Amino acid sequence: MADFDQVLKKHIGELGPYQIWWCFLVYLPAIPCCMHMFSMVFIGATPVHYCATPELDLMDLLQRNGSWAERMNATIPWELTDGVWQHSSCTRYNLSDEYSNLAPTNTTAETFNMATNLSITGCDAGWEYDRSQFHTSVTMEFDLVCNRKWLNNLAQSILMVGVLCGAVLFGDLSDRYGRKLTFFIVLSLQVIFGVANAFTHSYAAFVCLRFLVGACAYPVFMIAFVIGQEIVGPSKRALAGSVIELAFAAAIMVLAGLAYAIREWTFLQLAITLPSAVSILSWWLIPESPRWLIARGRVEEAMEVIHLMAKRNGKTLPSDLDLDVKTRVRRSSGGQPSALDLVRTPNMLRKSVLIFFNWFVVTILYYGLSLGTSDLAGDDYVNFFLSGVVEVPGYLSSCVVIERFGRRVPHMLYMVVGGVACVAAAFIPKHLTPLTITLVMIGKFGAAGAFNIIYIWTGELYPTVVRNVGVGVSVLWSRCGGIASPFIALLKDVWGPLPLIILGAPACLAGALALVLPETLGLPLPQTSEEAEHFGRRRRTNEQYIPGNNVESDVKMIATQ
Structure with missing residues (x-):
């Protein structure tokens, strides 16, 4: 009688070709899902911005009389930031009192010297953005600058609130109803909410959908990680875990390339989301985690998956193989x-x-x-x-x-x-x-x-x-x-x-x-809560409990290194 780890070691292989293919199918959609975690760096980018000055726009002053630098000096005050003098991004001169002085007959000097006598006000007419790098962004569309810049940070935080809720909800659902079903549910919902997020036209709708995207995107990664840990042997768990962690690095590098090529935030959001739709088609290629099936007492289904794994790895299972499951389903x-x-x-x-x-x-x-x-x-x-x-x-x-x-x-x-x-x-x-x-x-x-x-x-x-x-x-x-x-x-x-x-x-x-x-390191995964409670508990200075094949057997001890 053998537990699943022993079956992997002796009969299937701890990391065979089929496990690699399985991991690839569930790890790949984790990359676009991870991109959602960082996308606000670009879809919420804050370019150089200054207060809009409609008074001068009406006079068409920039084209007739003054250069850009002269216009800035006339309309935007200077401020000291980190030891450097620069034009303010959030204040402007109040031109309303002097608007009558901006007659077309004024000379350039007369027009631009009047700024020293003007009061300073906020950007009551909106902002002008430098669109040379970012053509559009959430920040520009909803004016998330100056006294509203915290709303940009809030949008990222709301995404993380969604991740928080989704991790608990879908983590529990995947333990109750299976890894496969929950994985494809959150993958599908992530595509739906991600696409909807690209077509929002209000800040409130945007952050609500960011919450839903976070609640569905991160669980894709989380469940894929757990699947990878459950289908490989003990000596390969670290490798399987490290490979999917590379999804974060890959997501950052791919997102940088996409953002460089796509400067409109709406299209960038779609480019991040839509690749996940292709991964939904892998439903027919991915079985349920055999370790989860064993833990739920569904032995016959687990044996079907185990036979499939052995066949795809070119292995033959012994005819008298019997899984040790009599204590695995206890709570x-x-x-x-x-x-x-x-x-x-x-x-x-x-x-x-x-x-x-x-x-x-x-x-x-x-x-x-x-x-x-x-x-x-x-x-x-x-x-x-x-x-x-x-x-x-x-x-x-x-x-x-x-x-x-x-x-x-x-x-x-x-x-x-x-x-x-x-x-x-x-x-x-x-x-x-x-x-x-x-x-x-x-x-x-x-x-x-x-x-x-x-x-x-x-x-x-x-x-x-x-x-x-x-x-x-x-x-x-x-x-x-x-x-x-x-x-x-x-x-x-x-x-x-x-x-x-x-x-x-x-x-x-x-x-x-x-x-x-x-x-x-190198120890069998605990299966039941009883094993987990004893796991790591020392009875003597140099001894530690490890889970065995049967929780009713004698407590096994190993010398700690």
């Missing part, structure tokens, strides 16, 4: 598993608190740096592309080191390195811009590596019966960090180094606390 509470099982017992409560805190902090670090690429010197598209490139070594290196050194210590190191780099960057003098950028990119490298590890680690710490809801609730806490991250950049108005300090300092603390969590 610690005797009822339907739920999010309460994550904190119902002392050991699970302690592990969940530490997991949730690490998710919260690493998300603030990751999104705070990802959404702040416009602050880097140079081209916006190149900078954003490079922010995706730097993630690749973070994901790949973390994939390698966790197979050799486990999950705990590497996660701690990535978090601490990323946190220290951000704090150090906060105090670098402004004239050392290359050094600041280098430290920020090191911070992004650390965030990417830590994100990769915490995803894999979380999936291994929670049992099959609540694994998806465990990852979902973890994502809930991470999205609390995602909701806050767009507003952290605004704190630079209080104190310049404050945003980077807020990003970096908690990362160091979270990394240190992660050392309390148990190691999972």
